[in-house]
Amino acid sequence: KLHLRKIELRGFKSFADKTEIKFKDGITAIVGPNGSGKSNISDAVRWVLGEQSAKTLRGSKMEDIIFAGTTNRKPLGMAEVSLTLDNESNKLDVDYSEVTVTRRVYRSGDSEYYINKSLCRLKDIKEIFMDTGVGIDGYSIIGQGKIDEILSNKTGDRRLLFEEAAGIVKYRTRKQESERK
Numbered sequence: 001k002l003h004l005r006k007i008e009l010r011g012f013k014s015f016a017d018k019t020e021i022k023f024k025d026g027i028t029a030i031v032g033p034n035g036s037g038k039s040n041i042s043d044a045v046r047w048v049l050g051e052q053s054a055k056t057l058r059g060s061k062m063e064d065i066i067f068a069g070t071t072n073r074k075p076l077g078m079a080e081v082s083l084t085l086d087n088e089s090n091k092l093d094v095d096y097s098e099v100t101v102t103r104r105v106y107r108s109g110d111s112e113y114y115i116n117k118s119l120c121r122l123k124d125i126k127e128i129f130m131d132t133g134v135g136i137d138g139y140s141i142i143g144q145g146k147i148d149e150i151l152s153n154k155t156g157d158r159r160l161l162f163e164e165a166a167g168i169v170k171y172r173t174r175k176q177e178s179e180r181k
């Protein structure tokens with residue numbers, strides 16, 4: 001298994017102070033009122049994995065991901081996000097049992113990437129996640145748009161999707177076949 005253990009954010013969007021989110025085994029749900037920063041967390045995950053499109057991160061320019069300040073707090077000059085993944089089973093092709101990938105950006109626009117605190121290229125980050133499903137092109141992040149897409153399908157189609165996931169399509173098909181006889 002390849003498990004996300006921890007996300008650390010500093011200066012990323014609404015997370016001005018250093019914020020650590022730890023994930024135990026099983027399912028973790030992040031709940032909170034509108035505008036409290038839930039989606040900012042998934043933006044942060046995409047961003048570390050190399051997202052280059054400000055629009056995908058719901059901004060107009062990359063600088064928009066740096067904490068912009070509030071009425072009583074100054075804007076920050078830098079944003080940094082780290083993801084720590086469990087690599088006990090060596091799913092990631094590196095000699096560490098735990099891998100931390102970090103991305104940092106300054107208002108000048110320069111991004112720096114790190115693997116276990118060593119400066120690296122974005123290419124290195126992309127390479128370690130290749131074929132793992134985790135990378136920016138993987139299926140590990142399903143955005144709100146995708147959910148809307150599923151929910152806006154015709155009810156029949158939606159039902160099929162749930163039946164498929166539940167593995168019960170075969171039973172319904174058999175029932176229909178027997179009723180036809």
Ligand code: ATP
Nearest residue numbers: 013014034035036037038039040064065066067068
């Ligand atoms: P919803 O339930 O509506 O989806 P949410 O919990 O997903 O809400 P987010 O979209 O993650 O909320 O957070 C939006 C908040 O983040 C807004 O209040 C916005 O002002 C703040 N925000 C975004 N970018 C920055 C930034 N660069 N600096 C400071 N705050 C920011």
Ligand code: MG
Nearest residue numbers: 035038039040
């Ligand atoms: Mg949201």
